[in-house]
Amino acid sequence: MTATLGKVSGPAGSAWAPLRVPTFRALWIAMLVSNIGTWMQTVGAQWLLVSIPGAEILVAMVQTATTLPGLLLALPAGVLADIFDRRHLLIAVQLFMTTVAAAMAVATALGEMTPALILTLTFALGSGAALTVPAFGALIPELVPRRELAHASALGAVSVNLARAVGPALASLVIAWIGIAAVFALNALSIAVFAAVLIAWRPGPMAASEDPERFLAALRAGGRYVRHSPVTRRILVRATLFVVPATALWALLPLVASRLLGVGAGGYGALMAALGVGAIVGAIALPHLHRLLRTNVALLVASATYAGCLLLIALWHDMLAVTVALVPAGVAWVAVLSTINAQMQLFLPVWVRARGLSAYQIVIFGGQALGALLWGTVATHAGLAWAFATAGAAMLLGAATIRLLPLFDTHHIDRNPTVYWPEPHLELEPEPEAGPVLVIVTYRVEPANEAAFVEALEQVGEGRRRTGATRWRLYRQGEHPWTFVEVFQVPSWEEHIRQHSHRATGFEVEAERRAYALAATAPEVAHLLPAGARSGHPLPAGAPNER
Template structure:
């Protein structure tokens, strides 16, 4: 795997460049409104529960009800987004969210909103958001040029942090003046705006899907791709190495505010605002930073900044100093995660992009959840200072590992789908559901080409497994030493047709051509199917 260790800094792309694209601009602004509405709804829901019995537990359950669907449904949501038209899926989900928000508004205005119903509707809203995130993230590469993806990812982070700053403050003012129901109503309106922006968008070359993949098959295919892609796994590890120690700050900051700095809720809000300002600055500065610092040196510097901020927060009890330290922490948080998110978007081919991004969301969200629990337990046992100190040490160690296990260099990597292959003339055409399918490819390799052939077949193996193979092996015939047979097992005939009719990228095709060029004569390909399969005569679809 090629890495970016020695790569030069990239050409400058303005942080605002994606907003010059009218479609992206309108959708980004509509999503910003929806994000603000979501934060307003969260505050409104919590406020409805503050005077209930067991208020502490109920208020905390609002966050649980909102976030739990993202962990439970991210992978299924990614499969849906890769299986069906993403625009239509997003429109349907936004209209569902409008209906949920409208129900919250009307029932709250009527005084018929018990805690159980409020939490149920909050969970339903979280389901809608879980279905939205993978589809929206996978749609971004279709809206902006490839060179603007990192800027678009940073703008997404800016949107979230602006909403985090504006939404709660706006909700607090409105609740004090007009009550909670209008806050829920504004959230319904915000999601209606997002739905209308999606309806108005008419993509010129909408992605065509001949026959949607079956849901369970699509889910398994996404898992196989991530499992057999070293590049994706390395990017996920880099995110996890950063998120786990970084989550200490988000999890323990309320305790820092109350116990170490003696601040009330407004003071805690000020600390969050400092993190938010740093995050917004990070999003704006990311394109500028990438023109001056290589990707892996950038990870090292960002980790050092965040680790230093953790040390300051743990050791200093002067509010202005802590506020200043939180600015680079927010900057590092956004720039690292936006960068890794953009790298994954750049690498994933279109057919599996939403599923791969869903795995990233699970890793990031799960890392934050597990890290928060870990640092809470450490703080309970050893105190806040020790917890922050350990987190800072892990952050600095993780930053150093970026030089040992660097980010892959994706410049020039072709992720476009390979051209469709000519139909294969089979005497009998199986039903698409038939499986498993055993494919054999026999090569004749001269002794002087063996080392080069083995190297080429390693790339072929990865390609087969990422695109559908459950098992793969390379065997040598004892009777004819120059004969090698590649054997791989695919779950169904439909999976095999998809494997060679949309899942292969140009890079996959190049790897296969390299192995074929080393063979004396064209390799012999055979497709072995269950003897009891359903058959039809003639040629139907294409495969190799």
């Protein structure tokens, strides 16, 4: 696997192609409506707090309350999305969010809304969003062809950022004409629309699948996959280095409007609209951007552009200048995050897709939550200008690491699930929960192939850990120096069967084939079970013991 500034797999063709799929189109429109309501709610909640004492930290904490659940609930949400029916899960979550949004509207209309209640109910809505993101993201590859996944990701960014353009502007009009309670009521209606489309959607019959994983086992398996996937870890690093400083803009923009620029809700709506327009332009132009620039170079340019906007806000307090600068900032925001999100969706194997996306969600939501708190604190103690200047400098430092920590080139990696090992057959057929299971694979290697074999087995070991092994080591026999013994431990027999049945992809299979080609004879495999393991279905003596 290489990590270069070269071309990383990216989108090609029409940016609008996924909208030809009727189900995707209906869900995309419904999500757009819901996103508009979400941005209206954010503006309403922040504007309720702008004029009270301690507004700097309270306004920023609206962003924290919205995104912190993504940090706390992302992994459980990914597990739920991988082991339960995703459509049913989404429907239940949208109905819960509709109830919460309606409660916000009622409390505000009755004059009972306090800062604590605003943040509590906003946190509840953020919890619903945290449960929605991995389930909806994992549905997308089931709705559109793989070659259009990058475009579907970009269209997701179009939805979010069109909502950023429309939602704040619409919210400012509603606040001025009717009041903030109406904003919250419209948010409840927008979530209900998304729920209605999900209820009306009747997906076709799904192919029969194996029994769902147990919750805690699935949670641990997802964590192991992320820890032992260099590609996934690198994507998460790049997302972190961008999101944390970038959040200063979203978290503190209401204060920029009211204090640095001296404008009201209408002016704030115009600033948010400029960001949204830029993001829409960026999403539409993303396929062309990838054709013109290498992906890592595009990330560098976009990050530097965003940093320039942060620094301009710190130094130049002019409404027109800031509004104009926010357009390229919106382009940069969507260029970076759509690229990174598409890389995650394209790379993650099917069996762990929602859990992998939940790790991405942790970085995005958690980075925004912690970043908002950080920049709100800096603004409180040093002033808004210093907060933006510091965030801009941090963004430039992060962009400078792209040469050292670029995205990996993954276009050559086969991510299709592959059944490579025949299912193991033992004379003692253990119960699924029996474990831990120790697997011992013995290889005989010619001396000339030793170095290449050891290197190849290291990659095999990474694959074992990604697909379920909790421990892995390679040994050599002292009595027979050219005999190597691979030992790995799996939590249960059920987990090991999952390794055999569907977790390996073409990438893991190719690594094993390279290693086996360097061995002098076929590997010998033994499965060691706990001495007290019970047999589920004993096999007759002489039954084959295949790998």
